[in-house]
Amino acid sequence: MRPRGHHRSKDCAVDSVTLTDVTYTYPGSEGPVLRDINLSIxxxxxxxxxxxNGAGKTTLCAAIRGFVPKFYKGDFEGTVRIKGEDIADASIGEIARDVGFVFQNPFTQMSGITASVYDELAFGLRNLGVPPAQIRERVExxxxxxxxxAFRDRDPFQLSGGQQQRVALAAMLIMEQDVIVIDEPTSQLDPQSTDDVFALxxxxxKQGxxxxxxxHKMGHVARYSDRVVxxxxxxxxxxxxxxxxxxxxxxxxHGITLPESIELAQRLAGHGVTVPGSPLTVPALIGALSGGSHHVAD
Ligand SMILES: Nc1ncnc2c1ncn2[C@@H]1O[C@H](COP(=O)(O)OP(=O)(O)OP(=O)(O)O)[C@@H](O)[C@H]1O
Ligand SMILES: [Mg+2]
Known part of the structure; x- marks a missing residue:
C-alpha cells in the first residue's frame, strides 16, 4: 500500500477515540443500553x-461511528470524540471519513453492483473521484x-464466507480511515479464515x-489485542x-470463555503448579512452564 505519512506514525499520546460519560437509551427500550461509558483508545x-450477548458491544460501536444517536435517535448523554473532535455536530458522512466499519455478515456489505473483487475494491475510490492510475495502484x-x-476477477458473491469477509475488509481498508470498527467479523468463519481475517x-x-x-474468539482476542474492554x-x-x-x-x-492458555494455567494452579505470568498463547504457556525466561514466539 502506498505510504501515507500521518497514518504511519504511531503516536500513542494521541487519543483516537474518546467516549466521556456516555449513557444511551434506544427509543422505547426500558433502560440505558450504555451506562456511564468512559473510554479512551x-x-x-x-x-x-x-x-x-446484549452487553452493548454493537451499540458502543454504533456510538463511535455516530449512528447512535444520529440514526437510531433515543436518549444520548455524553461526548464522543474522534481524533480529539466532538462528533456531535458532524454528519454520519463526515464521521465515515475517519471511521471505517465492517460487521458480521460480509454478504450484506458488498456493494452488490460490482462484477469482480477488483471492482469492489475500486468502487469507493471511483465514487470519490480518485484518479484511475492511483486507483489501480491502491487496489493492487x-x-x-x-x-x-487470486480472486481479483471473481464475482464477490461467488466466494466463500471467509474470502468474502476479507474482500469486505479490504474494501473498507482501502478507504484509509484512521479508525477501524469491526463487529464480529469471524463469527461465521472457520478457523483458517478466522486466522486470515486477524492477519489482515x-x-x-501495523499501518498505524x-x-x-x-x-467472541478469546484466543484471538488474547493474542492480538493491546487492550481488552x-x-x-x-x-x-x-x-x-x-x-x-x-x-x-x-x-x-460475565460468562467469558477464557483463552485456552489462561484456562490451562488456572487449572494447573488448582493442582499446585504455578505458571509465571499469564501466558496468552499455548506456546507461551509451554515456554513459561519449561522455566525459560526466553520469549516464545506466537
Ligand atoms: N435498535 C435497537 N432498538 C432497541 N433496542 C436495541 C436495539 N439494538 C439493540 N438493542 C438492545 O440493546 C441491548 C444491547 O444490544 P447490543 O446489540 O449492543 O449488544 P451486543 O453486546 O452487541 O450483543 P451481541 O453479542 O448479541 O451482538 C440489548 O438489550 C438489545 O436488545
Ligand atoms: Mg453485537
Whole structure:
C-alpha cells in the first residue's frame, strides 16, 4: 500500500477515540443500553470489546461511528470524540471519513453492483473521484495485503464466507480511515479464515490504524489485542491488557470463555503448579512452564 505519512506514525499520546460519560437509551427500550461509558483508545491501538450477548458491544460501536444517536435517535448523554473532535455536530458522512466499519455478515456489505473483487475494491475510490492510475495502484496494493489477488476477477458473491469477509475488509481498508470498527467479523468463519481475517486486521494496525474489534474468539482476542474492554449490562466491567482482563473475576462472572492458555494455567494452579505470568498463547504457556525466561514466539 502506498505510504501515507500521518497514518504511519504511531503516536500513542494521541487519543483516537474518546467516549466521556456516555449513557444511551434506544427509543422505547426500558433502560440505558450504555451506562456511564468512559473510554479512551489511543491512536494505533488494537482494542477489543468482549462481553455476553446484549452487553452493548454493537451499540458502543454504533456510538463511535455516530449512528447512535444520529440514526437510531433515543436518549444520548455524553461526548464522543474522534481524533480529539466532538462528533456531535458532524454528519454520519463526515464521521465515515475517519471511521471505517465492517460487521458480521460480509454478504450484506458488498456493494452488490460490482462484477469482480477488483471492482469492489475500486468502487469507493471511483465514487470519490480518485484518479484511475492511483486507483489501480491502491487496489493492487490492497489485493496483495489482503491475500486476495487470486480472486481479483471473481464475482464477490461467488466466494466463500471467509474470502468474502476479507474482500469486505479490504474494501473498507482501502478507504484509509484512521479508525477501524469491526463487529464480529469471524463469527461465521472457520478457523483458517478466522486466522486470515486477524492477519489482515493486524496488517491494518501495523499501518498505524486504530482497531476497535468486537470478538467472541478469546484466543484471538488474547493474542492480538493491546487492550481488552469487557462489557456487561451496558457498563465497562473490566479494562486492561488481555492478561489483566482474562484473569479478572469479572470475566468469569460475565460468562467469558477464557483463552485456552489462561484456562490451562488456572487449572494447573488448582493442582499446585504455578505458571509465571499469564501466558496468552499455548506456546507461551509451554515456554513459561519449561522455566525459560526466553520469549516464545506466537
Ligand atoms: N435498535 C435497537 N432498538 C432497541 N433496542 C436495541 C436495539 N439494538 C439493540 N438493542 C438492545 O440493546 C441491548 C444491547 O444490544 P447490543 O446489540 O449492543 O449488544 P451486543 O453486546 O452487541 O450483543 P451481541 O453479542 O448479541 O451482538 C440489548 O438489550 C438489545 O436488545
Ligand atoms: Mg453485537
Amino acid at each position: 489511543r491512536a494505533g491501538e488494537f482494542c477489543s470489546i468482549i462481553g455476553p 496494493g490492497m489485493l496483495e495485503l489482503a491475500g486476495i489477488t 486486521i493486524e496488517a491494518a494496525q 490504524r486504530t482497531i476497535v474489534l468486537v470478538e 469487557l462489557m456487561g449490562e451496558g457498563r465497562i466491567q473490566a479494562i486492561g491488557t488481555p492478561a489483566d482482563v482474562f484473569t479478572d473475576p469479572a470475566a468469569a462472572s
